[in-house]
Amino acid sequence: MSVAIAVARTRDLFAATMLTGIYSLLSAGFFVVMDAVDVAFTEAAVGAGISTLLMLTTLKLTGQYESSSRPLQRIALVVISVTAGLLFYGFLDMPIFGDPAAPIHQHVAPRYIQHSAEEVGMPNIVTSVLASYRGYDTFGETVVIFTAGIGVLALLSYVRSREDVSQAALAPMQPHIILRIVSKILIPPILLFALYVQFHGDYGPGGGFQAGVIFAAAIILYAMIFGLDVTLKVVNPAVIQFLAALGVLIYASVGIVSLLSGHAFLDYSVLGHDAVHGQHWGILIVELGVGITVASVMLVIFFNFSSRVDKNQDSHS
Amino acid sequence: MLAHLPVLQVIVPLIAAPCCLMIRSPAVVGRFVQLATLATLIISLGLVREVLEQGVLSYALGGWQAPWGIEYRIDPLNVYLLVLVSLLGTIVIFAAPTSIKSEIAEDKQTYFYVAYLLCFAGLLGILATGDAFNVFVFLEISSLSSYTLIALGQDRRALWASYQYLIMGTIGATFILIGIGLMYMMTGTLNMHDLATRLDNVSETNTIFTAFAFLFIGVCLKLALFPLHLWLPNAYTYAPSLVTAFLAATATKVAIYILLRFVFSVFGAEFSLTYLPVREILLVLGLMGVVFASTVAIYQTNVKKLFAYSSVAQIGYMILGLSIGSAAGLMATLLHMFNHALMKGALFLALTSVAFRLKQTNLTNMAGIGRQMPLTMAAVVVGGLSLIGTPLTVGFISKWYLVLAAIEQGWWPLAFVVLFGSLLALIYVWRIVETAYFQPISAELSGVREAPVGILVPMWVLVLLNIYFGIDSQFTVSLSELAAHSLYLEGR
Numbered sequence: 001m002s003v004a005i006a007v008a009r010t011r012d013l014f015a016a017t018m019l020t021g022i023y024s025l026l027s028a029g030f031f032v033v034m035d036a037v038d039v040a041f042t043e044a045a046v047g048a049g050i051s052t053l054l055m056l057t058t059l060k061l062t063g064q065y066e067s068s069s070r071p072l073q074r075i076a077l078v079v080i081s082v083t084a085g086l087l088f089y090g091f092l093d094m095p096i097f098g099d100p101a102a103p104i105h106q107h108v109a110p111r112y113i114q115h116s117a118e119e120v121g122m123p124n125i126v127t128s129v130l131a132s133y134r135g136y137d138t139f140g141e142t143v144v145i146f147t148a149g150i151g152v153l154a155l156l157s158y159v160r161s162r163e164d165v166s167q168a169a170l171a172p173m174q175p176h177i178i179l180r181i182v183s184k185i186l187i188p189p190i191l192l193f194a195l196y197v198q199f200h201g202d203y204g205p206g207g208g209f210q211a212g213v214i215f216a217a218a219i220i221l222y223a224m225i226f227g228l229d230v231t232l233k234v235v236n237p238a239v240i241q242f243l244a245a246l247g248v249l250i251y252a253s254v255g256i257v258s259l260l261s262g263h264a265f266l267d268y269s270v271l272g273h274d275a276v277h278g279q280h281w282g283i284l285i286v287e288l289g290v291g292i293t294v295a296s297v298m299l300v301i302f303f304n305f306s307s308r309v310d311k312n313q314d315s316h317s
Numbered sequence: 318m319l320a321h322l323p324v325l326q327v328i329v330p331l332i333a334a335p336c337c338l339m340i341r342s343p344a345v346v347g348r349f350v351q352l353a354t355l356a357t358l359i360i361s362l363g364l365v366r367e368v369l370e371q372g373v374l375s376y377a378l379g380g381w382q383a384p385w386g387i388e389y390r391i392d393p394l395n396v397y398l399l400v401l402v403s404l405l406g407t408i409v410i411f412a413a414p415t416s417i418k419s420e421i422a423e424d425k426q427t428y429f430y431v432a433y434l435l436c437f438a439g440l441l442g443i444l445a446t447g448d449a450f451n452v453f454v455f456l457e458i459s460s461l462s463s464y465t466l467i468a469l470g471q472d473r474r475a476l477w478a479s480y481q482y483l484i485m486g487t488i489g490a491t492f493i494l495i496g497i498g499l500m501y502m503m504t505g506t507l508n509m510h511d512l513a514t515r516l517d518n519v520s521e522t523n524t525i526f527t528a529f530a531f532l533f534i535g536v537c538l539k540l541a542l543f544p545l546h547l548w549l550p551n552a553y554t555y556a557p558s559l560v561t562a563f564l565a566a567t568a569t570k571v572a573i574y575i576l577l578r579f580v581f582s583v584f585g586a587e588f589s590l591t592y593l594p595v596r597e598i599l600l601v602l603g604l605m606g607v608v609f610a611s612t613v614a615i616y617q618t619n620v621k622k623l624f625a626y627s628s629v630a631q632i633g634y635m636i637l638g639l640s641i642g643s644a645a646g647l648m649a650t651l652l653h654m655f656n657h658a659l660m661k662g663a664l665f666l667a668l669t670s671v672a673f674r675l676k677q678t679n680l681t682n683m684a685g686i687g688r689q690m691p692l693t694m695a696a697v698v699v700g701g702l703s704l705i706g707t708p709l710t711v712g713f714i715s716k717w718y719l720v721l722a723a724i725e726q727g728w729w730p731l732a733f734v735v736l737f738g739s740l741l742a743l744i745y746v747w748r749i750v751e752t753a754y755f756q757p758i759s760a761e762l763s764g765v766r767e768a769p770v771g772i773l774v775p776m777w778v779l780v781l782l783n784i785y786f787g788i789d790s791q792f793t794v795s796l797s798e799l800a801a802h803s804l805y806l807e808g809r
Contacts, residue, residue: 087495090527094502107505107515108384136378136387140442140454143331147435147458150338151465154428155476245335252332258380265324267380 013059021052037205038126041197045213050298053220057305121276122202122283130207131283135266139251141209142290146248149297153241156304176225183225190218198291202280208287212294220302228306237303240296247293251286322367323376323389326360326399327445327455329353331438334431343426347414350430354407354437361396361403365796368396375447383447384508390447394651394800398444398574401655405566405662406437408775412666413559415771419673420557421469429469433563436462440571449497449583450507452575456493456539459571460486463564467556478551485538485548492535493575499528500583512583513807520588529593532579540572542636543606546629553625558672561621562665565628566658573635573654577647580639581804590642599640604734606633611741615748620671620678623745624664627704630738631657637731638719644805645722651797652718652790656703656711659786663779664700667693670768670776680749685758687750689765692773694753696780701746703783706739710787714794 003023007016024047031040095102116128130138194215201207223231258267268282269275333353337346367374368391376389391399410433421429439459443452464486468479501507503524504515519525534545541549549569553561580589589595607630614626631653638650668678670693675682687694703710706717716735723731767773786793 086527086530090499090524093522093524094499103503103505103515103519104501105505108507109505111385132379133381133386134379134450137448137451137454140451140458143334143435143438144454144457144461146335147432147461147465150428150431150435151461151468154425154432154465155468157424157428241338245338248335249332252328252335255328256332259321259324264377264380265321265328266378269380 011065013062013065014056017052017055017059020055021048024048024051038124038130038207038210041205041210042213045210045217049217050213050220053217053224054301054305057302061305061308118276120279120283122279124201124203124205126205127201127207127283127287131286132268132279135268135282135286138286138290139255139266142248142251142293145294145297146244149241149244149300152301152304156308179225183221187218187222190221191215194218194295198287199284201287202283208290209294211287212291212296213298215291215295216298216302219299223302223306228303232303235299237300240299240303243292244296244300247289247291247296250289250292252289254282254285254289319363319367321376322360322364323374323391323445324378326357326364326403327389327438327442329356329360330434330441334434334438337427337431337434341427343423343430344414346427346430350413350434351407351410353434354403354410357437357441358400358403358407361399364391364396365400367391368393384506384511387451388447388508388510389445390510391445392800393796393803394577395444395574397651397655397796397800398570399441401570401658402437402440402444402567405658406440406563408778409559409563409566409662409666412562412669412772412775415769416559416669416673417557419676420471420559425469429466429557432462432465432469433560435459436466436563436568440567443571444574447509448507449500449509449512452578453490453494453497456490456575459568460490460539463560463568466560466564467552469560470555470557472555474551475555478548478555482548482552485545489535489538492531492538494535496528496530496532496535499524499531503528509578509583513585516584516588520584520592526593529584529589533576533595536572536576536579540569540576541629541632543602543610543629543633546606546610546632549629550622550625553628554619554622558621558665558669558678561625562662562669565625565665566662569628569632570654570658573632573650577639577650577804582807585807586805596640596642599636600731603633603636603640604731606630606636607734607738608741611738611745614745615741617745618680620680620683620749621665621668623680623749624661624668627742627745628657628661630742631661631704634715634719634735634738637735638722641722641726641728641731643722643726644801645718645725647804648794648797648801649715649719649722651800652793653715655793655797656715656783656786659711659779659783660700660703663696663776663783664704666772666776666779667696667700670772673768673772674765675762680752682759682761683749684752684756684762685754686752686762686765687754688758689762690767692777693768696776697753698750699780699783701742701749703787705742705746708787709784711783711790711793712787714787714790718794 003019003026007019007023010016024043028040028044028048031043112125112129112133116122116125120128120132122128194211197206197214198208198211219231219235254268255266258270259265261270263270269278271281272278330353333349337349340346340349374391377383378387378389417426417429436459439455439462442455443459446452446455464479464483467482468476500512503519503522504512506512506515516525538545553565556564610626610629610633614623614630617623617626635650635653638646638653670690671678671683674690699710703712706712716739720732720735723735
């Protein structure tokens with residue numbers, strides 16, 4: 001709460017960015033307290049990790065301080081207070097937190113808790129709900145990520161001419177030897193950890209979304225320390241775009257296979273020799289699709305933002 | 318395969334979108350997208366047949382029965398809108414290969430097509446689903462892609478317009494999400510059909526009132542109901558013309574659909590229209606929207622902006638139909654949704670061809686254009702007549718049913734406001750006609766020729782549909798009547 005107020009008050013955008021990172025980390029803590037470990041994981045990876053990085057990249061373009069100080073907007077304050085008041089009014093009748101008799105624990109959830117082990121066969125119920133019972137929503141979310149990538153590509157991408165590449169400045173962090181060595185030590189375990197999160201989602205907290213973000217974070221870290229051009233030699237932007245589309249198609253292909261075998265879209269039970277086995281395969285493949293799309297879209301966003309930074313610097317010098 | 322039509326309706330364009338990114342070449346992608354939308358249109362017509370024969374269709378995604386899994390539920394209401402969105406989405410995209418040559422840089426055209434398909438699929442997904450959270454997911458897809466599409470406009474102000482829409486749209490989507498979350502908290506389910514039955518027990522709690530309020534305001538932001546319409550005029554003005562044609566014809570209609578779906582199918586007409594003062598609120602805002610936005614439209618110099626304000630006014634009519642609170646009023650709303658899509662589709666495609674030749678759409682630069690671009694301006698005239706509500710056009714049909722519904726309730730003043738609104742429409746349409754036909758040709762227009770066939774054909778298809786459905790309204794009237802009556806039956 002106080003962090004949020006500090007974000008709203010400060011004129012220093014760098015500080016604001018850092019504070020939002022802290023805010024995300026704190027809310028991740030809240031989620032852990034509320035037993036939503038998977039959500040906490042995502043919040044920590046996306047909110048505190050990637051989005052802070054992206055905002056920092058943007059700051060490099062815009063400068064550190066807000067340009068003009070605007071007067072306090074009284075109408076906005078009134079509107080927000082009314083909205084918040086309404087929300088609290090609504091909370092008056094709500095069931096007490098953790099009350100086992102609350103409707104959310106009585107209607108749909110019991111089946112997930114009691115039968116998902118035999119129907120889907122996953123120890124992690126969150127994964128069962130996310131990837132199987134409500135797998136179509138997750139497909140939609142993957143497409144949302146893909147859409148975000150398309151948005152960035154459509155608005156920010158530009159074709160780098162050969163001159164740009166040859167004149168590209170040295171990476172800004174090149175002289176910092178400690179950073180270079182530490183990141184060299186850290187990057188391989190981060191990549192490995194991403195793969196672990198990817199494939200361990202069936203059993204513990206994790207899955208494609210978190211893994212994709214962590215994987216992308218490792219590459220972004222490399223790009224920040226060793227420079228964009230070195231990274232682009234390894235990670236070809238055209239390939240990344242291809243992968244972003246491929247991830248969505250991998251997810252969709254599972255659905256198409258079940259359609260072609262006469263079942264409903266995304267019915268995984270046809271994939272294996274029995275229904276539970278099919279669910280295993282289905283979830284493994286769709287999580288892979290999610291991971292690929294998420295990681296590629298994160299990279300697409302980062303590359304396009306930061307090549308704008310490079311372009312601007314070139315034109316200034 | 319017929320059993321899978323409900324899901325194919327959405328996943329065909331949804332899966333085609335990433336495929337476009339792999340094909341890359343804009344020319345090939347253009348053809349591919351046309352094929353995909355055409356397939357979607359055929360599927361939607363197939364769905365109409367199925368719904369008329371079998372009644373409500375239910376499709377369990379992932380093989381999980383609702384409420385545990387997500388359900389696609391096709392009834393007369395959403396099949397009617399599925400046809401509307403796929404029809405307009407298909408016709409408009411046929412103008413794309415020609416039109417975007419002049420409005421979108423070559424290396425961005427593929428991304429344009431991908432975003433278009435995503436937006437198209439997102440809108441269809443909102444319509445087809447019977448799951449409240451699934452609505453939100455597809456709302457995100459369609460919103461994000463429409464921000465992208467708007468920002469692709471050549472004018473630098475497109476970015477600002479898109480950003481404005483992004484902020485307003487995100488607030489709207491968040492409110493919708495809060496509403497859905499609160500409902501889930503009180504009922505433990507996300508399936509709309511299930512929600513409807515379970516809400517009865519808890520409908521008199523503060524939480525459900527709050528849920529309704531958040532949902533209502535969120536949706537009204539998305540459908541640009543006066544006075545929450547501020548994002549719309551700029552977004553429509555600075556977006557690429559083709560995008561304006563698509564969004565004006567489909568996006569706000571889908572938002573109105575969300576409103577209808579929650580008001581009637583989830584909360585029930587009894588709760589939302591009788592128990593809460595929603596009808597009174599809608600009546601006042603609808604009236605203000607019609608009068609205010611039509612008046613502002615008269616003073617616009619940019620024709621795109623003029624028709625954007627006119628869209629806000631037309632949304633007012635749709636809301637008025639809803640506020641009458643009878644099946645006849647709702648039917649007028651549904652008719653006007655379809656008919657307005659045809660009018661604005663035709664009008665904005667006509668402006669697309671103006672923009673193709675003139676590079677802008679300022680009224681002052683269009684003096685005497687009627688002689689240089691006769692087919693385009695004739696389309697504007699027919700579209701304009703339809704907007705006013707002249708007999709033999711679709712505009713007449715919807716206004717006729719709206720006035721009938723108002724008189725049926727004894728609401729004579731409302732009938733007069735509808736006619737007064739038509740008068741205002743006559744004024745702003747006349748301004749364009751007068752400039753285009755009765756002013757001497759300005760020097761810079763002397764070399765301008767008629768727009769290429771690629772834009773003229775889709776435009777005239779829409780114009781002819783305006784006339785066709787104005788004369789033979791059997792399809793729209795029977796479907797909307799069926800949908801309106803089934804919604805009122807559901808509420809009981």
